[in-house]
Amino acid sequence: MGEVDPPPRKCLYSLMADGPFIAVGGGLAGAAFALELARNGEDVLVLESTAQPKHKVCGEFLSAEVQTLLDYLGLDLKAMGATSVGRFRLAAGNRCAEAPLPFRGAGLSRFRLDQSLLQAAEAAGAEVRRGIAVSSIEPTAGGVTVKTGSRVFRASGAALATGKHNLRAFPRRPSGMVGFKLQLRLQPEALRTLHDVVQILMFDGGYIGACIIEDELVTLCWVMRPALVQRIGPAWHSQAAYFSAQSEMLGDLLAGARPEWDKPIAIAGIPYGYLRRQPIASNIFPLGDQLAVIPSFTGDGMAIAVFSGIAAARAVLAGDSAATFQRRMIRRLRGQFHWAGAVNLLFESTMMHTVSVMGAALLPGAITWIANSTRISGFEEVMAAQGPGRRLL
Numbered sequence: 001m002g003e004v005d006p007p008p009r010k011c012l013y014s015l016m017a018d019g020p021f022i023a024v025g026g027g028l029a030g031a032a033f034a035l036e037l038a039r040n041g042e043d044v045l046v047l048e049s050t051a052q053p054k055h056k057v058c059g060e061f062l063s064a065e066v067q068t069l070l071d072y073l074g075l076d077l078k079a080m081g082a083t084s085v086g087r088f089r090l091a092a093g094n095r096c097a098e099a100p101l102p103f104r105g106a107g108l109s110r111f112r113l114d115q116s117l118l119q120a121a122e123a124a125g126a127e128v129r130r131g132i133a134v135s136s137i138e139p140t141a142g143g144v145t146v147k148t149g150s151r152v153f154r155a156s157g158a159a160l161a162t163g164k165h166n167l168r169a170f171p172r173r174p175s176g177m178v179g180f181k182l183q184l185r186l187q188p189e190a191l192r193t194l195h196d197v198v199q200i201l202m203f204d205g206g207y208i209g210a211c212i213i214e215d216e217l218v219t220l221c222w223v224m225r226p227a228l229v230q231r232i233g234p235a236w237h238s239q240a241a242y243f244s245a246q247s248e249m250l251g252d253l254l255a256g257a258r259p260e261w262d263k264p265i266a267i268a269g270i271p272y273g274y275l276r277r278q279p280i281a282s283n284i285f286p287l288g289d290q291l292a293v294i295p296s297f298t299g300d301g302m303a304i305a306v307f308s309g310i311a312a313a314r315a316v317l318a319g320d321s322a323a324t325f326q327r328r329m330i331r332r333l334r335g336q337f338h339w340a341g342a343v344n345l346l347f348e349s350t351m352m353h354t355v356s357v358m359g360a361a362l363l364p365g366a367i368t369w370i371a372n373s374t375r376i377s378g379f380e381e382v383m384a385a386q387g388p389g390r391r392l393l
């Protein structure tokens with residue numbers, strides 16, 4: 001990773017024929033990539049735009065798969081305060097259906113998780129620089145050039161891991177949805193209703209997830225049509241009033257709740273269903289949300305992010321091109337995306353909300369089946385295929 005101007009020390013890196021890589025973005029995908037490379041003795045630099053750890057729009061529900069992957073990367077989620085989740089509740093209005101999850105899920109804030117993973121990458125030998133926003137990644141003969149406002153870095157390859165944020169040269173087709181997140185302290189009675197449960201409630205214009213995370217905080221994360229956001233406004237008090245009008249059950253949950261921040265954090269234009277099929281260049285690896293964006297209700301985006309980071313690192317170690325990595329990843333994700341897209345239609349159609357909940361109440365096995373078919377699979381390989389040069393895909 002050669003920083004051309006200044007300091008000169010980094011010019012040495014640009015002369016190296018192999019090894020140095022840059023992860024652009026230090027979220028879950030970029031950090032997993034850097035950690036897996038660093039602990040296999042590779043030279044890797046992470047450029048992360050935020051100067052400090054930040055909250056991210058995410059339901060903070062961890063599937064079994066992401067827990068397995070994070071354990072493989074050496075993170076002890078329990079020690080970090082993760083809660084345990086064994087049941088899924090689907091609700092609309094005042095109706096709800098509940099079923100056991102086909103695995104034990106977990107709740108943990110991204111604030112804590114992302115910071116820990118990045119620290120683990122650093123401890124493994126990756127260089128992490130925060131407060132550096134990359135503006136472009138360009139392939140060059142035998143390498144890549146990564147530019148920020150004032151600096152240029154050279155490396156043998158890069159990971160595009162900027163998550164929800166696009167670099168100008170690599171756009172994704174946006175969808176119409178807006179995502180929000182807020183952490184709250186609930187009243188004890190309301191908190192009890194969420195013990196051991198991840199809950200999704202569908203409302204006219206979107207859906208909202210709730211999950212207990214560390215320190216008995218509750219993460220609320222919701223997705224809304226932009227027209228509805230325009231109508232009710234982004235302020236929490238007006239959103240909460242809308243939710244309470246949509247569902248007494250949700251109103252009860254929110255009664256007396258204390259938000260941890262003044263206003264929810266938000267992200268617009270989430271490109272649900274996006275799969276980056278076209279390779280960018282032989283040595284630019286798109287990871288996480290820059291590779292694939294699964295509908296949020298599946299709670300599997302973090303697994304895809306971490307898996308793609310590890311798999312891309314393994315591809316680098318094995319000498320595979322980004323195009324080969326991408327082709328294999330897309331093949332693996334296709335089935336999961338197919339089912340997630342189909343179920344998403346139920347979430348999008350208000351007319352189907354009550355029918356879906358009634359169906360789920362009659363056939364709780366259907367919830368379990370959907371939870372299984374919308375997840376990334378094949379995790380035995382992660383455990384088995386240890387060591388440099390072993391492919392995951």
Ligand SMILES: Cc1cc2nc3c(=O)[nH]c(=O)nc-3n(C[C@H](O)[C@H](O)[C@H](O)COP(=O)(O)OP(=O)(O)OC[C@H]3O[C@@H](n4cnc5c(N)ncnc54)[C@H](O)[C@@H]3O)c2cc1C
Pocket residue numbers: 024025026027028029030047048049050056057058059060061062063066132133134135161162163164165179180221222223270287288289290296298299300301302303305
């Ligand atoms: C509403 C919603 C709810 C969700 N709920 C869940 C859930 O409950 N469970 C689950 O598993 N998944 C969930 N997801 C999906 C999950 O949040 C994402 O799939 C996951 O965060 C992707 O990780 P990433 O590393 O690709 O991106 P990110 O986590 O977004 O990380 C990208 C990083 O890149 C940095 N960055 C951005 N631009 C630049 C730049 N130009 N230069 C340098 N750095 C840059 C950012 O600061 C950030 O740290 C949800 C998503 C949404 C939208």
